[in-house]
């Protein structure tokens with residue numbers, strides 16, 4: 001995400017907070033006879049507001065496609081754009097603020113379970129597929145290990161009807177960790193897996209296991225990009241080299 005918008009909105013919020021504190025001071029003074037609020041109160045209010053704003057920005061970043069992942073996706077999709085002359089497409093599982101950035105350069109199909117996040121980014125093509133438990137999915141074959149903690153996966157009957165004909169990258173960034181993502185492994189044959197596959201959050205054991213099992217199943221190697229306590233994994237397209245990370 002560009003830094004201009006957060007800085008501008010922070011300055012705006014700061015101004016509004018100061019104006020609101022000034023207004024409160026005037027009301028207290030006029031109606032209740034309080035002395036005007038001192039500079040310490042203004043400083044405290046501003047600090048609290050800036051702190052809350054920083055926490056909000058950090059949490060949005062934690063959940064979103066960030067600069068490092070965006071650069072990796074760019075490296076994969078710029079050659080596609082050059083060789084085909086069309087806008088490359090991404091099939092994204094799990095949408096959020098980071099989807100906006102992907103939409104600037106790519107056609108994005110976002111599979112999302114949570115109505116709250118569906119259509120959050122107007123430019124994306126949403127597939128609202130609620131989570132259904134594994135009784136409604138294929139039985140895992142003997143060589144697949146499913147974590148006991150996984151609660152389910154997106155309703156494939158919804159996804160199958162709305163899946164685009166082609167896409168150039170699969171990005172597995174949902175559902176959230178507490179639901180689990182191994183449903184992707186169970187349903188691999190419903191997707192075009194001859195494209196690069198990115199699995200986010202492989203700093204967590206479950207996602208790392210998913211990356212390894214998916215790579216084994218499609219018979220391709222994987223690479224892991226670790227940075228700032230985060231990590232994502234990439235399984236390149238068949239025959240494509242691993243990135244030099």
Ligand SMILES: C[S@@+](CC[C@H](N)C(=O)[O-])C[C@H]1O[C@@H](n2cnc3c(N)ncnc32)[C@H](O)[C@@H]1O
Nearest residue numbers: 063064065094095096097098099114117173174
């Ligand atoms: C890791 S998030 C997906 C992030 C998305 N790919 C992005 O780049 O913004 C996984 C799920 O958490 C939910 N979610 C998205 N953004 C969130 C946020 N900022 N805070 C909490 N939950 C979020 C959505 O249901 C989403 O499917």
